[in-house]
Amino acid sequence: MATPDPDPVSPRVTRLARGLKLGANSMLVTLFGDVVAPRPQAVWLGSLIRLAAPFGINDRLVRTATFRLTADDWLAATRIGRRSYYGLSEAGLQRVLHAGKRIYAGDAPEWDGRWTLVLVRGDVRATVRQRLKRELLWEGFGAIAPGVMAHPNADLASLREIIQAARAQEYVAVMEASSLEAFSLRPLQALMHQTFKLGDVADAWQALLRRFSPVAEEAAQLAPADAFFVRTLLVHEYRRVLLRDPNLPEVLLPADWPGRTARGMCSAVYGALLEASEAYLHGVVEVADGALVDAKRALRKRFTHA
CATH class of the missing domain: 3.30.70 (Alpha-Beta Plaits)
Known part of the structure; x- marks a missing residue:
């Protein structure tokens, strides 16, 4: 049985979210993709409310978001007594696994042209x-x-x-x-820059680096509640930028592409936060059947090629 939060998220850490618009729907998708997908279990609505609260999302917004995500076939609802539990639907699991291949995979593979x-x-x-x-x-x-x-x-x-x-x-x-070798790559590079709006993506990577670099050195020393908050916010913002980034081959990217640095930072910070953030989740999350599954082995494989 989960217990009340032994240690609330510190104000110093919650300041990392300053200026961000954290919607209930997108935050729940982040939570289900990062926390639930590695161990497909149905999570009690009360636990979802508790996990969302530090991000400024109240219980009414969580209830509305779970209803909408269920209607959109992201989540599947289970009723046990008076309690509602939510897990990923088959379609929702497919979506987060597709996204996860990009979010946690690291650098693009060698390109064959x-x-x-x-x-x-x-x-x-x-x-x-x-x-x-x-x-x-x-x-x-x-x-x-x-x-x-x-x-x-x-x-x-x-x-x-x-x-x-x-x-x-x-x-x-x-x-x-x-591409045909007889023709220049420059028009293709320009086309990719226009198609994927690489200037805007680069600005977003730089903003992510400015936000999270200050906490990178102390990530491994954070308390469990703080570690959970930083991990979730990091994945949320990293996902938001990465899903705009086509992860183009090196030959099609500018030499000073900030996505390389951002990926490396996210890999290091996520790994440093894992132990404490998982301890927090095991302390506060209640599931429909048994206890929250230990997924650290699978989680440690994330970003391994970043």
């Missing part, structure tokens, strides 16, 4: 088109022309799942393309 192109038929229903585009953007694809999206290091298994989940198999063609 080939691109994966997704071509969408013009007569596809608007709802299918919108869902497909949203999921592909989360997967790191960029829209290079109307109905054409591209990725230099696409995960084909994830792409297949996305197309099937959108029920778009009859409306999507997937192709490979590669």
Whole structure:
């Protein structure tokens, strides 16, 4: 049985969130992706309220967000007595696992010069088109022309799942393309800069570094409640920037790309926070069946290639 918070989050640490707009829906997605996905369990609504409180999200907002996320097929609700428990739905788990491959995977693999192109038929229903585009953007694809999206290091298994989940198999063609050595790479680099708005992404990486670098050296010494807060906020903001970053190959990036430094910092800080933040979660989270599963072995594998 979880107990009341033995140590609230310190004001010094909560100041890290100053100036951020932390929505209830997106914060719960972060919590389920980082905390629940490695150990698929249903979490008591009261525990979700407790976890969200330090981020300025009250119980009413948590209740509304869980209702919406359940309606949008992110979460699955279970009722036991008078208590409601929420776990990831099958579709929600698929989404967070897809995102997790990018969030925790580290640097882009060696590039072979080939691109994966997704071509969408013009007569596809608007709802299918919108869902497909949203999921592909989360997967790191960029829209290079109307109905054409591209990725230099696409995960084909994830792409297949996305197309099937959108029920778009009859409306999507997937192709490979590669640059010809006889032509300059400069136009391609400029196209990538425009397509993925790399200037805006670089500014976002710099802002993340400014926010979290001051706490990096002391991360391993933080109290459990503070460690949980910093870990969750770090993943939340890192996810927000990374899902705008296509993780392009080195040859297509500027020499001073700040994403490299940001990834390294996030890897180090996340690892330093893991032990204490997990202790906090085991102390305050109640689940539908038994105790919160120990997932430290799986969690330590995150960012291992960053």
